[in-house]
Amino acid sequence: MKGPKTTAGRWTVFAAAGLALLLVAAIAFAVGGVSLSIPDLLSGEGPAGERARLLAALRWPRVVLAALVGGCLALAGAALQALLKNPLADPFLLGTSGGAAAGAACAALLGASPLVSPAAAFLGAAGASVGVAALARRGGRLDLQRLLLAGLVANAFFSALLLAAFSIASGEAARTMLFWMMGSLSDASPGRDAVLLPYALAGAGFLAAMAPRLNLFAVGEENAAALGVDVERSKVTVFLAASLLTGAAVAFAGVIGFVGLLVPHGVRLLVGNDQRALLPLSALAGAALLVAADAVARAAVAPAELPIGAITAAIGAPVFAWLLLRNP
Amino acid sequence: MRRLFLFLHLLVWSALLCGCRAERQTSGDSTPGPALGPRRIVTLAPNLTEIVFALGAGDRLVGVSEYSDYPEAARAIPRVGGLEVDPERVAALSPELVLAIAEGSGRGAVGSLQAAGVPVVVVPSGSLDAVLEAIRIVGQRLGREAESQALVEELSRKRAAVRARAAASRRPRALLLVWPDPPQAAGAGTFLDDVLHEAGGDNVVAQRRGWPLLSKEYLATADVDVLVVPDSAETRPAYERAFSTGPLSRGPIAGARVVRLDEAALTRPGPRVFDMLERLSQALR
Numbered sequence: 001m002k003g004p005k006t007t008a009g010r011w012t013v014f015a016a017a018g019l020a021l022l023l024v025a026a027i028a029f030a031v032g033g034v035s036l037s038i039p040d041l042l043s044g045e046g047p048a049g050e051r052a053r054l055l056a057a058l059r060w061p062r063v064v065l066a067a068l069v070g071g072c073l074a075l076a077g078a079a080l081q082a083l084l085k086n087p088l089a090d091p092f093l094l095g096t097s098g099g100a101a102a103g104a105a106c107a108a109l110l111g112a113s114p115l116v117s118p119a120a121a122f123l124g125a126a127g128a129s130v131g132v133a134a135l136a137r138r139g140g141r142l143d144l145q146r147l148l149l150a151g152l153v154a155n156a157f158f159s160a161l162l163l164a165a166f167s168i169a170s171g172e173a174a175r176t177m178l179f180w181m182m183g184s185l186s187d188a189s190p191g192r193d194a195v196l197l198p199y200a201l202a203g204a205g206f207l208a209a210m211a212p213r214l215n216l217f218a219v220g221e222e223n224a225a226a227l228g229v230d231v232e233r234s235k236v237t238v239f240l241a242a243s244l245l246t247g248a249a250v251a252f253a254g255v256i257g258f259v260g261l262l263v264p265h266g267v268r269l270l271v272g273n274d275q276r277a278l279l280p281l282s283a284l285a286g287a288a289l290l291v292a293a294d295a296v297a298r299a300a301v302a303p304a305e306l307p308i309g310a311i312t313a314a315i316g317a318p319v320f321a322w323l324l325l326r327n328p
Numbered sequence: 329m330r331r332l333f334l335f336l337h338l339l340v341w342s343a344l345l346c347g348c349r350a351e352r353q354t355s356g357d358s359t360p361g362p363a364l365g366p367r368r369i370v371t372l373a374p375n376l377t378e379i380v381f382a383l384g385a386g387d388r389l390v391g392v393s394e395y396s397d398y399p400e401a402a403r404a405i406p407r408v409g410g411l412e413v414d415p416e417r418v419a420a421l422s423p424e425l426v427l428a429i430a431e432g433s434g435r436g437a438v439g440s441l442q443a444a445g446v447p448v449v450v451v452p453s454g455s456l457d458a459v460l461e462a463i464r465i466v467g468q469r470l471g472r473e474a475e476s477q478a479l480v481e482e483l484s485r486k487r488a489a490v491r492a493r494a495a496a497s498r499r500p501r502a503l504l505l506v507w508p509d510p511p512q513a514a515g516a517g518t519f520l521d522d523v524l525h526e527a528g529g530d531n532v533v534a535q536r537r538g539w540p541l542l543s544k545e546y547l548a549t550a551d552v553d554v555l556v557v558p559d560s561a562e563t564r565p566a567y568e569r570a571f572s573t574g575p576l577s578r579g580p581i582a583g584a585r586v587v588r589l590d591e592a593a594l595t596r597p598g599p600r601v602f603d604m605l606e607r608l609s610q611a612l613r
Contacts, residue, residue, distance in 0.1 A: 034545040051549055054579045058545050175507070186510055186544060303533065303546035 010277050017284040024288040025063050028295035032059060033302025062188035065196070065252060066294040066308075067287035069185065070259055072200050072249040074286020076242040077260020078267070078279050079207050082214040083238045084142055087268075087323060090261035091125070091246040094147070095154025097257065099128025100243075100250035101180040102158045105165055108176050114192075118199050122247030128154050129243050183254035183309035185294050192252055199248035204283060206241035210234060211275040218273060256309045258316020259286050265323065365471030366424030366447075372413050372437065375453060376427045377402050378598035379463055382479055383472045391421045398592060398600070413437035419446060425469060429453040429462075429597070453597040455522045456487065456605070463599070483602045487526070490609040494528030500553035500612055502529030503584075506595070507563070508570030511542040519597055527608035529554060548579035554612055555584040558591035587611040 004010045030036060036059065037044070040052035073091060080089040080096075091097045103124020104117045112120065135150035136142050159181070166177040179187070213234045216224040225231050249256070263286040264278065271277045290308070293315075297306040370391035371377045377396035380386055386401055394410030396402045408417045415437040418426060426448040428438045442448050451465050452458035460480050467476020504514040504524050514520035515536035524531050532552055533540055542550075555576070557567055570576040571586075589607060593600040 032545055033543050034549050051579070054548055055545055057578075058548060175510070179510075184510070298543060298545070303542050303550075304536065304540045305543045 004271070004277060013271070013277065014280055014284070017281055021067070021284050021288045021291075025067060025291050028063050028066070028291045029056075029059055031295050032298045033305070061190045061193050062185055062294065062298075063291055064193045065188040066185050066291045068193065068196050068200050069249040069253045069256065070263075070290025070293075071283040071287040072203065072245040073256065073259040074263035074282040074289070075204060075207060075279060076245040076249075077286075078264035078275075078282040079210075079214070079238050079242045079245075080260070081264050082217060082275055082278070083235060083242075084147065085217065086142075086144055086147065087265065088144075088148060088261070088320070090258065091242065092255065092257035092260060093155075093320075094151040095128045095132050095158060096125045096243060096246045097250050097255045098155045098158030098162075099131075100125035100247045101255045102161050103127070103247070104251045105162055105177055105180045108180075109165060109169060109173055115195060118196070118248045118251040120247075121251035122199075122244050125243035125247040125250070126240060128158065129239050133239070180250070180254045182307045183256040185253050185290075185297075185308055186305065187252070196248055196252050199244060203241045203245035203248065206237060206244075207279055210238050210241070211279050214238065214275040214279075218275075254309070256290070256312055258312045258320070259290060261323075262312075262316050262319050263289055265319070365469060368422055368424045369470070370408060370418050370421055370423040370426045371396065372408070372418075372426065372428040373453070373596075374398070374402075374592070375459075375596040375598035376429065376451070376462075376466070377405075378596065378600065379466050380427070380470070382599045383463070383467055383470060383475045385470050385472055388470070390423060391418060395592075409437075415440040415444070419444060423447075425449065427451065427466060427469075454517075454519055455597075456526060456601070458519075459597045459599070459601060460484065462597070479599060483599060486602045486606055490527060490605050493609055493613065494526065497528060497613055499528055499530040501532050501551060502554040502556060502612065503532050503550065503552045503581075504529075504556040504558075506539065506558060508557075508567045508576060509574045511544065511547050511570075511575050512539055513542055515540045520595065523594070523601060523605055523608065524556065527605050528612045529556070529608070544575045547575050547581055550581055552581055552584045554587055555581065556587045556589065556608065558594050559588040560591035563591055585611075 004013050036055045037052050040048045041056050044052050076091045081087055100121040104121040107117050107120035132150040132154050136147035162177055162181050166174055169177055213229050216227055216229050221231050264282045267278055267281045267285050293311045294308055297308045297311055300306050367388050368390045369388045372393050374393055374396040377392045378398055380389055381399050389405050391408040392402055392405045394407050426441055426446055428448055428450045430450050430452055438448050449469055451462035463476050463480050467473050502524055504520050506512050513533045515538050516534050517537045521531055589604050594604045
């Protein structure tokens with residue numbers, strides 16, 4: 001097994017990854033479609049200082065949102081990959097994100113408060129996960145081919161649902177649907193970051209507690225059971241935690257694909273398959289990836305913005321193809 | 329023959345005056361003269377409905393597009409679909425003429441209707457010039473040349489006064505937002521850019537074509553004198569939120585002068601846009 005073997009070694013790697021994330025966030029904060037002068041921000045007076053402070057007030061919540069959403073998606077992907085023992089698992093490909101978007105969109109259509117939209121998205125995500133897992137089960141185990149097919153069907157179903165809602169919704173509601181479908185970080189605010197944070201921490205906490213059991217899963221469910229792991233309960237917990245993370249991310253940023261696929265893979269190449277290192281590092285790397293992708297989205301076509309999902313898909317789809325070729 | 333024609337003419341007119349719609353006459357000799365034009369008309373866009381009414385031929389409309397809500401009488405006419413026009417519903421109305429615009433609604437239906445042998449006229453709609461051209465074309469097809477000529481002259485007079493005013497004064501930096509959040513503006517090449525420019529404004533997003541979605545950072549720091557906002561029951565709550573807590577609440581944009589214009593009158597390439605042009609021109613001074 002690659003990667004750090006000792007607890008102290010792991011923490012050193014985490015600290016380094018955390019610093020790297022901070023560095024990426026600082027760079028992302030400094031770039032954008034409108035240039036932000038750091039000297040003006042720190043000591044500017046008059047209109048120049050006001051302008052810089054206004055830009056900063058708009059930009060930092062967005063960087064934080066990108067980090068939280070990226071972390072949630074990557075963590076959910078890593079957990080699903082460990083649980084299903086399948087490197088192609090990803091909340092987007094398995095239909096979990098689509099279910100979350102449909103749940104959040106339904107809540108929005110019914111006029112629910114934005115505070116409950118993560119909960120609605122979680123219900124949608126959990127429903128989608130359970131449905132896909134049930135479809136993919138064959139003789140008591142999850143079949144790889146059936147899993148991807150079931151994810152495909154779930155995605156098609158949920159995007160059809162969203163499209164139908166989009167065509168009957170009018171004006172504002174229709175634009176909300178478009179937001180869920182396309183994915184966007186442009187609605188960031190300190191308040192929304194603050195609502196997302198506890199959902200993210202809860203999901204991450206559950207998964208952190210499950211990491212050692214996920215390691216045992218890697219050597220086979222029978223062996224894990226023999227070692228005293230309550231396999232079915234562990235599976236359900238991980239599934240629900242991944243759904244919670246996906247739901248929270250989708251509720252605040254819409255459907256953003258491939259982060260959950262891409263990031264755990266890259267991290268696994270570096271540190272191997274020890275979930276105690278893989279999960280936290282995936283969260284940090286996912287945060288850094290989405291923060292960087294969002295900086296590109298903001299800066300590339302100013303004064304407009306690129307949809308963030310287009311950037312992650314542009315990186316993610318070729319990587320997925322490469323993975324398929326490598327894992328016949 | 330001439331007497332028969334005169335008789336039919338009177339018959340049709342009396343039917344129209346009674347408020348009934350003239351029914352289709354099928355007998356060979358009774359084909360209407362060119363001055364009368366088609367009597368069963370379907371429009372596939374609300375601006376076309378407004379043009380037909382403005383030419384005094386609203387009573388010949390047997391079907392209109394979903395959003396045809398002006399003038400009031402248009403509301404009672406059967407609908408043939410909104411963004412997606414149902415060609416079968418159009419055909420079921422046995423139209424003698426279908427009017428469509430080249431952009432947007434009904435594009436798919438136009439092909440199927442033409443293939444089925446229904447006469448369809450597609451008129452331009454992308455600019456103020458196009459609106460005048462559309463009025464001329466519709467007037468000609470409806471046998472209402474005199475009315476269309478008078479309307480075009482009246483609208484052109486309004487336009488000339490606006491142009492003269494725009495040429496004589498400084499152009500304020502203006503932004504027309506078609507939606508506040510996510511903020512979407514009228515960029516170069518759009519109908520609304522044409523309206524904004526002709527009214528005397530300097531469109532600050534003229535370097536972008538189409539309908540660019542603007543970033544909140546750009547909007548918060550943009551140097552804008554006048555913000556033009558389409559106003560309707562549907563857009564009002566969204567703009568109010570944007571002005572109080574959303575992307576229009578902070579930075580220089582929050583201090584820009586706001587001009588609210590009726591959404592339908594402003595955004596539809598019909599006769600009413602020239603009134604909006606006048607209003608905008610006065611507000612921009």
